[in-house]
Amino acid sequence: MKLLMKAPAKINLSLDVLRKREDGYHEVEMVMTTIDLADRIELEETKEDRIEIISQSRFVPDDQRNLAYQAAKLLKERYGINEGVTISIDKMIPVAAGLAGGSSDAAATLRGLNVLWGLRLPQEELAALGAEIGSDVAFCVHGGTALAKGRGEQITPLPAPPNCWVILAKPSIGVSTADVYRNLDLKRIKHPDTMAMVKAIENQQYENVCRNMGNVLEDVTLKMHPQVLHIKEQMERFGADAVMMSGSGPTVFGLVQYDSRLQRIYNALRGFCEQVYAVRMLGDEGR
Incomplete structure (x- = not known):
């Protein structure tokens, strides 16, 4: 079988x-x-x-x-x-x-x-x-x-987050999660407002989802791997609504609401990054 x-x-x-x-x-x-x-x-x-x-x-x-x-x-x-x-x-x-x-x-x-x-x-x-x-x-x-x-x-x-596109860009490096956590200074990190993110999702407020994105591992990985910072800066410059690294990296993702802007950002990223994807969130599928 x-x-x-x-x-x-x-x-x-x-x-x-x-x-x-x-x-x-x-x-x-x-x-x-x-x-x-x-x-x-x-x-x-x-x-x-x-x-x-x-x-x-x-x-x-x-x-x-x-x-x-x-x-x-x-x-x-x-x-x-x-x-x-x-x-x-x-x-x-x-x-x-x-x-x-x-x-x-x-x-x-x-x-x-x-x-x-x-x-x-x-x-x-x-x-x-x-x-x-x-x-x-x-x-x-x-x-x-x-x-x-x-x-x-x-x-x-x-609940499922507000509907939008997700653009992913991964540089041609791998990142050790153990190394990132080892270099994390818990006394100096700026904590994101997790419950504000939860509330934004529950209330289907796309702008507040973008506003409350935060990842305390990001600064560590960006210092260890400058090419990740470069991708993040370029994605912001090309017009994504919000940009952040996922997990311990090195993949950077941007949220985009409008199809016209999506294509422009995708094409621009493909100019210098081989692994670029434009996908949807699955929301609450598979549960």
Whole structure:
């Protein structure tokens, strides 16, 4: 039996870090939403009791480092599954980009194998399993738009944000999330107003969504990688309504309401950045 799953990317509309926790993780407050840029995951049952990862992308590991592999392994061990699975990943989301591509692959694997192996686990249990794999996996299990707290595993669903285009531009570098957090000075950061962002989404106020975007990791990554700052400055100059880095970077995204402006910004960015995408938010789809 085969099953096809969609694994959408996410962007952070707001990302705040409150403190360093005793367990070594950081306490965060984030507003995240999924976008219409997605990997495709094919799950195929096998009689041989093993997990196999197949991908055409040389950047996707085919062993225990792969989060989809970890998701399948966790389900097998936790629920005594003796069947195997081949996980084919058609990679469309840029790797190491701040878009949760690996986390979304893991979440899609959890959701798909829950069906394929007849486990019938509720979404909350799948999300709790996802939190054991990575901080963004719980959100990716839920999808849509949400406020995430704790280390990312405490999920409160939100309505879909106001309708708009999202332009993404990723420079040809990868960013280590661990390095970014290591260089974050918690005493000097300016905290975004997370609840103002939540209210703007609930009230469908596009201007207030743009006004309240904020990411405390941005300054760290911009200092480490000046090319990210260059993309942000150019996107602002070309006329995006609001511009911010997603996650720990290096992908920069801009919100745009009008189609005419979208095309101009997209074409301008393609002049110096190879990976540029124009997509819609998925809102509350997939929930």
